[in-house]
Amino acid sequence: MSVLEIKNLAYVAGNKKILDDFSLTIEASEVHALLGTNGTGKSTLAYLIMGCEGYRLTSGKIVFDGKAINNLNIHERAQLGITMAWQEPVRFEGITVRNYLTFKNKEADPSFYLEMVGLHTELYLHRMVDKSLSGGERKRIELASILALNPRLAILDEPDSGIDMLSTQDIINVINVFKKNGSSVLLITHREEIALIADNASQMCWGKIVCSGNPERVAEYYKSRKCLICDGEVCVYV
Amino acid sequence: MSELEELMKAFGEAGGDKGILANEEIAHLVASGHKILSARDIEGLEFDAKETLTGISAKVTVKEGIEIKNPVHLCFGILHKKGTQRIKMDVKLEKDASAHFIAHCIFPNAEKIRHVMDAVVEIGENAEMKYSETHYHGLYGGIEVVPKAVVKVRKNGKYSTDFNLTHGRVGKLEIDYSVEAGENAVTELIARVFGHANDNIKIKEEILLQGENARGLIKTRVALEDEATAEITGITEGNAPGARGHVDCMEIVKDKAIAQAIPIVKVTNSLAKVTHEAAIGSVDKKQLETLMAHGLSPEEAVDIIVKGLLR
Numbered sequence: 001m002s003v004l005e006i007k008n009l010a011y012v013a014g015n016k017k018i019l020d021d022f023s024l025t026i027e028a029s030e031v032h033a034l035l036g037t038n039g040t041g042k043s044t045l046a047y048l049i050m051g052c053e054g055y056r057l058t059s060g061k062i063v064f065d066g067k068a069i070n071n072l073n074i075h076e077r078a079q080l081g082i083t084m085a086w087q088e089p090v091r092f093e094g095i096t097v098r099n100y101l102t103f104k105n106k107e108a109d110p111s112f113y114l115e116m117v118g119l120h121t122e123l124y125l126h127r128m129v130d131k132s133l134s135g136g137e138r139k140r141i142e143l144a145s146i147l148a149l150n151p152r153l154a155i156l157d158e159p160d161s162g163i164d165m166l167s168t169q170d171i172i173n174v175i176n177v178f179k180k181n182g183s184s185v186l187l188i189t190h191r192e193e194i195a196l197i198a199d200n201a202s203q204m205c206w207g208k209i210v211c212s213g214n215p216e217r218v219a220e221y222y223k224s225r226k227c228l229i230c231d232g233e234v235c236v237y238v
Numbered sequence: 239m240s241e242l243e244e245l246m247k248a249f250g251e252a253g254g255d256k257g258i259l260a261n262e263e264i265a266h267l268v269a270s271g272h273k274i275l276s277a278r279d280i281e282g283l284e285f286d287a288k289e290t291l292t293g294i295s296a297k298v299t300v301k302e303g304i305e306i307k308n309p310v311h312l313c314f315g316i317l318h319k320k321g322t323q324r325i326k327m328d329v330k331l332e333k334d335a336s337a338h339f340i341a342h343c344i345f346p347n348a349e350k351i352r353h354v355m356d357a358v359v360e361i362g363e364n365a366e367m368k369y370s371e372t373h374y375h376g377l378y379g380g381i382e383v384v385p386k387a388v389v390k391v392r393k394n395g396k397y398s399t400d401f402n403l404t405h406g407r408v409g410k411l412e413i414d415y416s417v418e419a420g421e422n423a424v425t426e427l428i429a430r431v432f433g434h435a436n437d438n439i440k441i442k443e444e445i446l447l448q449g450e451n452a453r454g455l456i457k458t459r460v461a462l463e464d465e466a467t468a469e470i471t472g473i474t475e476g477n478a479p480g481a482r483g484h485v486d487c488m489e490i491v492k493d494k495a496i497a498q499a500i501p502i503v504k505v506t507n508s509l510a511k512v513t514h515e516a517a518i519g520s521v522d523k524k525q526l527e528t529l530m531a532h533g534l535s536p537e538e539a540v541d542i543i544v545k546g547l548l549r
Contacts, residue, residue: 094549
């Protein structure tokens, strides 16, 4: 059964078409990798699915568990089981890692989820989720918090990006926990080796899906691209 | 119920540990209005407290080389709806001494109260003083609190304050602290205040880095809602080689509240450095969305962000 269905989605910001006739389906417990260079609209798609402020579809439909969610706010979508790990997670003053991991799920064992992302409980549980954490530490804690929510759909926006990036093995470990818990994952990345751990993959270019299916095939297709940054004009596929 | 019992009841209700009075290893001074209700000094720490016409005058001395292990508790308050309390404090930590003072200022029924604190503090060479001050002003907002402190931190001394007024109304608050830091001295002034209704908050804190390699931090966190107003002035001067100072002010504003931050940084020695940062605005959108993506309602998310800021 489909968890997420995106039907003919278009999103225009100002005069610029960011997403155009975009359709994608993610099944229950499926890990779907979304590959694309910078500027193809991957993060915009994530914000539209999550319902972030200022991101409303120009046309099309987003259906979650059979229900159209276009008009729901971010927390209403989250309460249905959608959540998201931002590419650059924000920091908070005065909030401990323990609190951060248990805001919504009071029963969650924060130590368990910290270990899942490779952080030692005794070193991190009482630290603040503030600027004292490195970029990599903050990303790991964000992933731990998403795991602790046990979502129906987790959107992971480039968990592998940044100076202090997570290794491929780190991400595989996290994805395996999502899979074990029956969560679906939309894994946004521009690294083909990360896409290989998914069940299915799609490649985005200029706001559209240009290739979809087996991750190996999509990764090969992606590797053969001519463009490094999507400028919406010069591309081998369009 | 005696006045002491009543004050300690209010103290307990404000989150304090009433057991401190019975503990003979803990020094304390408890005053209600113009009366001293209870006082205990311990070895190495002397209290010389007197009642005055308008309040209390106290001289506190921590003797040379003495480390006071348990925090010293100061409890000041007025239980009546109206009144004035003027506290005069003269605190001295002699060379190599150290102590942590916790001040509880309790005015649970304040409708027309004025509480004034005038403190002169001297931190001796290598001495260390930590001063935590928590206020509870009740729910009426009919109080004016004016704490003033002039502090001198001598060579290698350490002085830190942590002022908290985050529960109940503020009323009118006018803090005025000035610290002069000597060679290698370290000063940290932290204040956290949550203003509601028509509360009026003025905080002026100043660190003068006079000695070589002196260090100073002024950190202020204020949240405002309704029609509350705040004016936060953080002044740091670097007047000696190697002096380093930083002013950090963050204010979250909701509803019709008005916030102002005035960081003043001045350097008179080319080898000194003073920096500042100030952020005023509504709740950070990305913080809000992150918590909402965790399933929290907008109200729950704002509450968590504000509480975190004031923690």
